[in-house]
Each structure stands twice: as structure tokens, then as C-alpha cells.
Amino acid sequence: MLTRFAPAPTGWLHLGHVLNAEYVWESAATVLLRIEDHDRGRCRPEYETGILDDLDWLGYRPGIYPTAAFRAGRCEGRQSDRGSVYQDAVRELAARGLVYACDCTRREIEERSQHGDGTELWYSGRCRDRNLPLVDGIGWRARMDPGVERFVDELLGPQEQDPSRQCGDVLIRDRLGNWTYQFAVSVDDYRQGIDLVIRGVDLLPSTGRQIRLARLLGREHPAAFRHHALIMKTADQKLSKSDGDTGIRELRARGWTPDQVKQAARERGGIA
Numbered sequence: 001m002l003t004r005f006a007p008a009p010t011g012w013l014h015l016g017h018v019l020n021a022e023y024v025w026e027s028a029a030t031v032l033l034r035i036e037d038h039d040r041g042r043c044r045p046e047y048e049t050g051i052l053d054d055l056d057w058l059g060y061r062p063g064i065y066p067t068a069a070f071r072a073g074r075c076e077g078r079q080s081d082r083g084s085v086y087q088d089a090v091r092e093l094a095a096r097g098l099v100y101a102c103d104c105t106r107r108e109i110e111e112r113s114q115h116g117d118g119t120e121l122w123y124s125g126r127c128r129d130r131n132l133p134l135v136d137g138i139g140w141r142a143r144m145d146p147g148v149e150r151f152v153d154e155l156l157g158p159q160e161q162d163p164s165r166q167c168g169d170v171l172i173r174d175r176l177g178n179w180t181y182q183f184a185v186s187v188d189d190y191r192q193g194i195d196l197v198i199r200g201v202d203l204l205p206s207t208g209r210q211i212r213l214a215r216l217l218g219r220e221h222p223a224a225f226r227h228h229a230l231i232m233k234t235a236d237q238k239l240s241k242s243d244g245d246t247g248i249r250e251l252r253a254r255g256w257t258p259d260q261v262k263q264a265a266r267e268r269g270g271i272a
């Protein structure tokens with residue numbers, strides 16, 4: 001089996017990542033390291049280097065795309081080096097009429113959003129039939145026709161999600177030319193042969209649309225999914241990258257050992 005560890009270099013590694021890494025590396029699967037730097041406005045090269053340094057220090061060794069492969073330059077594990085893979089995927093979807101351009105502003109989307117299931121921002125499909133050209137400077141969306149995606153989460157049990165009611169047609173590239181998380185991760189998990197996805201429960205609502213996108217791209221058998229509990233800062237607030245007290249580089253500077261960091265992550269994540 002092949003799983004992945006997929007941090008976004010929008011901040012330093014923190015205890016929440018270590019908890020996820022513990023779940024990932026204790027699974028029996030081979031681990032692929034993916035740097036999810038699809039959002040060029042928020043990612044910084046120094047964060048990528050910091051993440052690689054912390055992973056080396058913690059002793060997590062990816063079987064595919066080891067940290068040295070990223071340090072050496074271009075790497076297929078880095079999303080910003082995979083633009084042509086995403087372009088090809090869009091071409092395939094567009095050839096089947098599944099992609100369209102959308103020039104709605106966030107305010108316009110918010111105004112029409114009340115018809116979704118209320119769990120998140122919902123896109124009404126206003127631009128579906130406007131035939132705007134698929135060019136730079138405008139958003140691109142993939143059609144999510146009505147239909148329920150069912151899967152059995154290995155930790156949480158049976159799940160049902162209908163992306164057409166949760167979020168509507170999924171944005172796959174924004175008007176600045178950034179590939180979105182939903183699209184890049186769906187293409188990568190499929191094309192890189194990931195068959196086990198292990199991640200925090202905060203991403204559970206995204207899973208149905210990722211299964212759908214992968215199927216539209218031709219994936220016959222979805223990956224298996226394990227969504228685990230998160231380390232919380234307070235009862236209803238999850239840890240964020242700006243919570244310096246749990247940053248791995250700070251703990252390291254204070255003299256913690258890798259084992260102490262991993263143990264702290266496991267205890268706070270309830271798997272001690």
C-alpha cells in the first residue's frame with residue numbers, strides 16, 4: 001500500500017503535523033512525501049526547507065521522494081513542479097465538458113450561497129452555461145452533478161457526502177492561476193497511486209468531492225481513508241501554524257528530543 005505525508009509549506013511544522021506523521025508512519029504502507037505548495041501566494045521556500053529539516057531531525061524517512069530529492073531541486077513530489085500534470089488533467093475533463101470558467105466574485109457567491117446545505121460556502125453554478133473562455137485571469141470549476149459519494153472511513157465508519165449540496169461545482173484553479181487544494185490533491189493521489197489517505201478529521205468534508213474528482217479523471221477504485229482526531233488548542237479551536245508553543249523548531253531549540261516531541265504529539269492526540 002502507498003500512503004502520503006503532505007504538508008503545505010505555509011508555516012513551520014507543529015505538533016499537529018507530528019501526530020499525523022505518527023499515524024502515517026505507523027501504518028504498514030510505504031510513505032510518499034508531497035510538498036503541497038499549490039498556493040503560490042501563501043507558500044514560502046524557507047518553510048519547505050524548515051519542514052524538510054524537521055522531518056530529518058524527527059527521523060521520518062519517506063520511501064518515495066526522500067527529503068534529499070526536494071533539496072536537490074525539481075521534484076515530482078512538489079506540487080509547483082507538477083503544473084503540466086494538472087494541465088493535462090484539466091484538458092481531459094474539459095474535453096468531456098466537465099470544466100468551465102467562472103468570473104463570480106466572492107461576494108456574488110456568498111449572496112447565492114444559502115441554497116447549499118449550509119455547512120460551507122456553496123457555488124450556485126451561475127457560470128455553468130455562460131461559455132466563458134478557459135483562460136488566465138478567471139477561475140476554473142469542475143461540474144459536481146447531484147449524487148451521493150459513499151465510503152467507509154477506516155476510523156469513523158460509513159460516510160455519505162453529496163458535493164453538489166455541500167459546495168457545488170469545485171474551483172480547480174483560481175483567477176491568479178493557483179491550482180486549488182481540492183484539485184491538486186485529487187490529481188496527485190490518483191496519479192501517484194496513493195491507495196491510503198491518512199489525515200485529520202478537519203478534511204473529512206472534502207473527501208466526497210475528492211473521490212468524485214478522481215473518478216471523473218478515470219480512477220476506478222478510490223483510495224481508502226482514515227481521518228483521525230486532531231490536537232486541539234481549546235475544545236473547539238484546532239492548533240494552527242501560528243501557535244508557536246507547539247512549533248517543532250521551538251521545541252527543538254528548547255532541548256526536546258525527537259522522541260519527546262513524538263510522545264507529546266501522541267498524548268495530545270489521544271493515542272499515547
Ligand code: GLU
Pocket residue numbers: 006007008036185198199203
Ligand atoms: N496539505 C494539507 C495540509 O497541510 C493536507 C492535505 C491532505 O492530507 O489531504 O493540511
